[in-house]
Amino acid sequence: MEKLTEIAAVIARHTSKDGFHSTPIERVTLVRSSTVTMPMPNVYRPQLCLVVQGQKEVTLRDRVFRYAPGRYGIVTHDLPATGQVMEATPDKPYLCLYLEFDPVMLGQLMSRVPAPPEAPSLSIGKTVSPADNSLLDAALHLLRLLDEPAAVPVLGPLAEQEILYRLLAGTDGARMRHITSSQGRVAHVGRAIAWIAQNFRERFSIERLAAEVGMSPSSLHERFRSVTAMTPLQFQKQLRLQEARSLMLVQDIDATTAAFCVGYESPSQFTREYRRHFGEPPARDIARLRASPGLAVVT
Numbered sequence: 001m002e003k004l005t006e007i008a009a010v011i012a013r014h015t016s017k018d019g020f021h022s023t024p025i026e027r028v029t030l031v032r033s034s035t036v037t038m039p040m041p042n043v044y045r046p047q048l049c050l051v052v053q054g055q056k057e058v059t060l061r062d063r064v065f066r067y068a069p070g071r072y073g074i075v076t077h078d079l080p081a082t083g084q085v086m087e088a089t090p091d092k093p094y095l096c097l098y099l100e101f102d103p104v105m106l107g108q109l110m111s112r113v114p115a116p117p118e119a120p121s122l123s124i125g126k127t128v129s130p131a132d133n134s135l136l137d138a139a140l141h142l143l144r145l146l147d148e149p150a151a152v153p154v155l156g157p158l159a160e161q162e163i164l165y166r167l168l169a170g171t172d173g174a175r176m177r178h179i180t181s182s183q184g185r186v187a188h189v190g191r192a193i194a195w196i197a198q199n200f201r202e203r204f205s206i207e208r209l210a211a212e213v214g215m216s217p218s219s220l221h222e223r224f225r226s227v228t229a230m231t232p233l234q235f236q237k238q239l240r241l242q243e244a245r246s247l248m249l250v251q252d253i254d255a256t257t258a259a260f261c262v263g264y265e266s267p268s269q270f271t272r273e274y275r276r277h278f279g280e281p282p283a284r285d286i287a288r289l290r291a292s293p294g295l296a297v298v299t
Contacts, residue, residue, distance in 0.1 A: 003136040004070055008052045010143045011095045018093070024149055025142065025156045027100040034093040037085040038288075041242045041278075043197075044081050046101045046179050048163065049073045050131060050139055054094030055087035058126070061229035065128040067096075072135065074167065076178045077125040077193050079228055080238035097139060099163060106164055107180040113168045115177070125178070125227045129171060138162040188213050189227045192220060196232060200239040201263035206232055240264065241277050248286045255282035 015021045015032035022029055033054070044058075051067040058065045058073065060081040065073060088094035131139075142159035145152050167176050178186045191213045196204075209232055210217040224232050244258040253261075259270035275281045280288065 003133070003140055004052050007050075007097070007136065007140055007143060008069075008095050010140075010146060011052060011097065012093070014146050015095070023146060024152050025145060025160075027102060027160070028142065029098040029100075031096045031098065032093050033085045033088050034090040035085070036088055037083075039082045039084040041080060041082045041238070041245070043239070043242065044075045044079050044126070046075050046077065046103075048099040048101070048167070049075075049096055050099075050135075051094075051096045053092060054085060054096075056083060056085045056094065056096075058083045058128075060124070060126055061234070063124070063229055065126060067128060070131050070136070071128055072131045073126060073128040074172055074175065075126050076175055077190055077227060078197055079125055079193075080235065080242060081126070097143065099142075099160070101164075101179055102160070103180050105157070105161065106168075106176070109161055109164050110168060110177060110180060113165060113173070116173045124229055127172065127175060132166075132170070135163070135166045135170070138166050186227070188215050188220070189223050192224055192232065193228065193235070196236050197239065200236045200243070201261075203263070204236075237273065238277070241274055244270070244274070244282075245278065245285070248282060249289055258282070 011030050011032070014023065015030050018033050018035075020029055020031055039059070049067070050072040052069055054069070056067045058067070058081050060079060067073060085094045138159065141162060142156070145155055145159060148155075164176075167173070178190075192209055192215075195209065195212050206217045206221055210220045213220065215223075221231060224230075224235070228235055230238070240262040244255075244262045244264075247253055247258045247261055248255065255271060255274075256267045259267045264270040271281055274285070278285050
């Protein structure tokens with residue numbers, strides 16, 4: 001608890017208001033929310049998320065991952081999920097640290113860390129676990145550099161490597177190795193995820209996607225679902241809906257225009273799927289977000 005308290009104090013000192021805060025340390029972002037939030041869909045990149053105060057939930061299809069102080073999550077592939085701050089007050093806000101994984105640094109370090117005895121399994125690309133003292137120490141070493149800016153260029157990469165080492169040497173070591181894998185089933189799924197992210201506006205079949213990544217349609221369908229908790233077409237739909245929501249919110253365009261921009265051919269189908277996913281039709285949902293910007297923190 002003492003380490004968590006110190007980490008929380010550093011984050012609070014460097015986040016004067018709610019939202020995401022970039023830092024002088026490359027790939028490190030701090031998050032603060034003084035209120036609970038509505039569920040907010042987002043595409044989660046390969047990263048570490050360490051919650052030090054408050055609580056949140058992340059939902060990936062039908063799986064719910066719960067974070068409390070001292071619990072961390074890792075994401076190994078781009079995944080569309082929904083995050084929601086569940087516990088936060090102005091006096092005790094939700095605070096967390098994000099570290100985006102650098103695959104080059106991770107790959108170089110991985111070659112020097114013994115692989116776990118068990119072979120990396122094909123498992124869902126997200127998990128949440130309790131942080132041990134060594135990982136909390138490493139996070140604290142990294143965050144203390146925010147109070148010593150001159151040391152960041154020299155000590156920042158070393159502190160980042162310490163965190164990566166703790167993850168590679170810990171219970172998530174096999175999962176971390178998926179991030180840099182260039183061969184095998186996990187790599188095929190990773191290429192399929194990347195292909196859909198680039199082409200989600202286009203219509204495609206599972207047969208076409210399988211040919212793009214060099215797998216049989218049945219194997220791709222099974223393995224894709226084991227990593228993302230959804231089928232390739234469900235994955236595409238989530239990306240389309242999230243992009244449409246962002247376009248309406250940021251660019252102030254109407255639902256029909258947004259639907260066509262993300263690849264829908266039928267505005268009525270878009271509205272039905274949007275309401276099913278977000279709980280309200282597009283216009284009402286966007287109006288709610290604009291009326292309560294403090295509730296729309298992506299977590």
